[in-house]
Amino acid sequence: MTDEYPYALSPDGLVLEAQGQCAASLLPKADSVVAVLADADVSWHRITLPKAPASRLRAALVGVLEEQVLEDAELTHFAVAPDPAAGQPTWIAAIDRPWLRAELAALEQANVFVDRIVPSAWPDDPPGGHFAETDSQHNGGEEGITLTWSHPDGVACLRLHGGLARAVVPLPAPHGTRWSATPGAAAAAEQWLGTTVNVMPPAQRLLQAARTLWNLRQFDLARRNRGTRALRDAVRRFLSPEWRPVRWGLAGLVAAHVIGLNLWALHQRAAIDGKRDAVLAVVKSAFPRLSENEIKRAPLLVMQREADALRLAAGKPGDTDxxxxxxxxxxxxxxxxxxxxxxxxxxxxxxxxxxxxxxxxxxxxxxxxxxxxxxxxxxxxxxxxxxxxxxxxxxx
Missing domain, CATH: 3.30.1360 (Gyrase A; domain 2)
Known part of the structure; x- marks a missing residue:
């Protein structure tokens, strides 16, 4: 498992707010977490998507790809390209399944819950090439530079040193090809290409990858928002800056309801007091000999008692006689x-x-x-x- 993770923090996915590298437990809190896999962590396979229900699609992919992947297909995690169509050619990303599950478990143990998993590069048109230095780079030469070549026919990770990169990457490159390089690899990349490249620090490349439509959390690794985790996600979104107007609106609505309920309670209390005073006035006017304290204690019972006494005195039977x-x-x-x-x-x-x-x-x-x-x-x-x-x- 990875000891430290490079990260990029952005409020909108476009502007870089913070960057660094630290242990999982020290990663900054974020509303959404996107894990970006390295170029060499993903292999790519072009197949015709099997016509199978969603519940059996992975088993169908294993049957199709078991001879193409280097590892055991059962130990490989597969992800289908965005918006696939059954019976049509599509790209499949393959990743080491036990390694990926272990990385996700380590992050979740540190309370870092990954919403999406994306590749750093994917088959694309127009093509793109990204140069990056490796730990073995010496004196800015080609020995420590790698090139990730993304094109409509796949993704290739190549070392500049030697002739393989020259054989795979067509020069001049196809029209519209996008070239980028990390700051430490920019000079060697421009010398190798004979043209300028766009300098892209690792953090900016992380943000660029996070904007892709790819999501490798599929099948048994798909995110399941249930229980406390779903509640935590909902609370986290509700407390995000984007929801601040909603929170203010709800607070105002609650305050208005509380004030309205109090005013209504005061109105109802005044109405009840008015009706009670009217009843007391009727009883007092009908039976003036009764004391005010006696009437206030139970006016209706007092009225019933006095009416029954008058009825008995007049010799008339009551309803329950x-x-x-x-x-x-x-x-x-x-x-x-x-x-x-x-x-x-x-x-x-x-x-x-x-x-x-x-x-x-x-x-x-x-x-x-x-x-x-x-x-x-x-x-x-x-x-x-x-x-x-x-x-x-x-x-x-």
Missing amino acids: FEPMLQAAAMAWPADQPPVENLRYENGRLSLAATAWGDPQVEQFRSRLRPAGWQADKGSDGRVTIVRIGTTGGPR
């Missing part, structure tokens, strides 16, 4: 049933013997009483009990 309840029961009594054999009245509950009643008679009795405000239920003892709806013992 025996006579009105017996009259209601007589009006709803099923025509096919004999008169009641016995009954019992207690505290607004009238209980009638109905042992011979079936469910149809009970339902008929209940449906006739309900419009008048009565509830009838048959108990396990064979008796039908009538109560006023809304009183103790009946539904409210």
Whole structure:
């Protein structure tokens, strides 16, 4: 596994903000992490894409490429070019699978979660060549310079020293060819080409690679946003500078809702207080002999109690007295049933013997009483009990 990783930090993928090289645990925090593989880490194969469902595409690629890759195909990670079409020629990137999985695991252990994996170079048209110095460079000569030649027929990593590079790279190069070099390799590159090159530091090349449409995280290495990792990614995006206007808008919306709810609560409280004062005024005007403290404690109960006292004094029965309840029961009594054999009245509950009643008679009795405000239920003892709806013992 890699001890230190070169990195480039950019706010938009275009402007370089910071660069350096450090251990995975010391890498700067970023909203999105793109891992860029070295030129020699990826091999390229041109095939006709098999017509297979997504779940079986990798197995199909293994069958096609097992004779082309140097390592065991089962130990090779494959990635398909962007926007592939089944049955059409396409490029396949091949990478050492155990090595790549180990690198991703080491980064994730350091809380660095890679969103995309991209190559440094890929088959491209128009072609491009990038010169870079190696650790074995001496005195700026060709011995320590490598050339990555990207062209429509593939990618080749070549040393300038010797004749292989001259044999592979056509000179003059095709029209539109892009040449670049690291600062340490620029002089040797221009001498080898006989023309100027674009000086591109390693950090700038990392940013350039990150803008490609390639993403090598495919098949079993595809990013799976689940659980806490998905939540962490969502929080990270929400806290990014791009989402600052949204955060301000949400904060303003929450503040407006809180203020609005408080104002509405004050309005409702004032309305409730007004209704309570109106009830107290009615009770006080109807029963002036009652004290204000007595009325405030339970105005509705006090009013009911005083009204019941006046009714009793006038000799009029109440809704839950025996006579009105017996009259209601007589009006709803099923025509096919004999008169009641016995009954019992207690505290607004009238209980009638109905042992011979079936469910149809009970339902008929209940449906006739309900419009008048009565509830009838048959108990396990064979008796039908009538109560006023809304009183103790009946539904409210």
